[in-house]
Amino acid sequence: MTERFKVVIVGTGFSGLGQAIQLEKAGIRDYVILEKATEVGGTWRDNSYPGCACDVQSHMYSFSYEQNPDWSRSFSPQPEIFDYLKGVADKYRLREKIRFGVELTGAHWDERERRWTATTEDGREFVAQFLVSGVGGLHIPQVPELPGIAEFKGQTWHSAQWNHEYDLRGKKVAVVGTGASAVQFVPKIAPEVAELTLFQRTPPWIMPKPDHAMPSWAQTLFKRVPGTQRLYRNALYWLLEARAIGFNGHPAIMKAGELIAKRNIAKGIKDSALRKKVTPDYTMGCKRVLISNDYYPALARPNVDVNTSGIKEVKAHSIVDSAGVEHEVDAIIYGTGFKVTDALEYLDITGVDGRDLAKEWATEGMRTHKGIAVSGFPNLFFLLGPNTALGHNSVVFMIESQSRYVVDAIKLAGSRDAAALDVRPGVQEKFQRDIQAKLVKGVWTQGGCKSWYLDAKGVNRTIWPGFTWRYWLETRKVDPADFELSGRSS
Secondary structure, rough: OOEEEEEEEEEOOOOHHHHHHHHOOOOHHHEEEEEEOOOOOOOHHOOOOOOOHHHHHHOOOOOOOOOOOOOOEEOOHHHHHHHHHHHHHOOOOOHHHHOOOOOOOEEEOOOOEEEEEEOOOOEEEEEEEEEEEEEOOOOEEEEOOOHHHHOOOEEEEEEHHOOOOOOOOOOEEEOOOOHHHHHHHOOOOOOOOOOOEEEOOOOOEOOOOOEOOOHHHHHHHHHHHHHHHHHHHHHHHHHOOOOHHHHHOOOOHHHHHHHHHHHHHHHHOOOOOHHHHHHHOOOOOOOOOOOOOOOOHHOOOOOEEEEEEEEEEEEEEEEEEEEOOOOOEEEEEEEOOOOOOOOOOEEEOOOOOOOOHHHHHHOOOOOOOOOOOOOOOOEEEOOOOOOOEEEEEEEEHHHHHHHHHHHHHHHHHHHHHOOEEEEEEHHHHHHHHHHHHHHHOHHHHHHOOOOOEEOOOOOOEEEEOOOOHHHHHHHOOOOOHHHHEEEOOO
């Protein structure tokens, strides 16, 4: 079965829904959205572990054109964000455009027709002039291959695939990893389990979380007085934006942050040996900076043990650490994050002359123009693509900039009666040279750690190195000179 559209969008998180809304606003309604699940929401649908919440203030982590005055907290929990996205889909009647239960497996560029043919798990084909990937980088769980794990008789799951049917009360639980998810769910399950062994490889820097319930007067003000919520949002934006200075070649600023984080450790943990275990030895910002008020107190509980010796092997009912100590466990929970720099390796995407995107990115690194377009892959656009993730502000701001850029590119092709537009190789290479020159000076490269920001060759293919307002300026309008236009759309 083959269906034809002007635009195919993949995913229904902030990226996919945001792109569809921008198409609607531009009067482009010949599109379809492919969603592998049965509901919208993306990462906020998939991640439902205890304590799941955003680590950016919700009044900023939301669409600027769909502000919500009813957020219950400054940093809202997952159910509210999930409900927000479902509400956005309903308001813009996007569900009629979504094909649920349809998983993309690949896409092939037809040079003669100048169209993309997207293939799906169930054998369907969707032919479109433009293909937009809104899957982001936080959707494929990174599960380590622990020696002997196949022999384990207990329960195992990743935080993004939480087993809500399994009762953790009174169980002996091993948590592998200390990333953003673990920092949120460990404090929630620690009081319930009999024992919790946290296997930590590298401790994160954790700042106090400035969270608070939103007062009813503020919610009422945002509803009744036009512009007040936008003023609040703008204040949050510039407060967060200022943090970019420290990440981009100003380590002295990060040292001040480290002092605050160390006080956070001292406040939550009295034992000096445990304090030492959880204190990072790299510059703040090299890895993702986390926020929490209850993580360190949870680690100080008598039923919690932080193990830094590593895992030697897994047996039927236990884990043996690298020191030879055997830990009896009923369940293993992975808080090990996601595949990011290799998130698209599973897709079969071929462009001009049969070029394989996954192979090119695996050998040459993830190279794009502005994190959106890829030379040799005409009419293909990525939202939250390489080097557009953030460590200091809301990625929804980036998504809005990118989705408008994609619409502008589609309009450009239409105004020139062109069937395809392909970013020029020299333009892409210049963008890559410029961005990598900045990244080399940043804390992600100079901070003395290894993180998921870096690919297998140690190159940062994840973070945007600078202010988001600069990215907004760079993507405000498509420069026709950046692209080679070809064919006729009619």
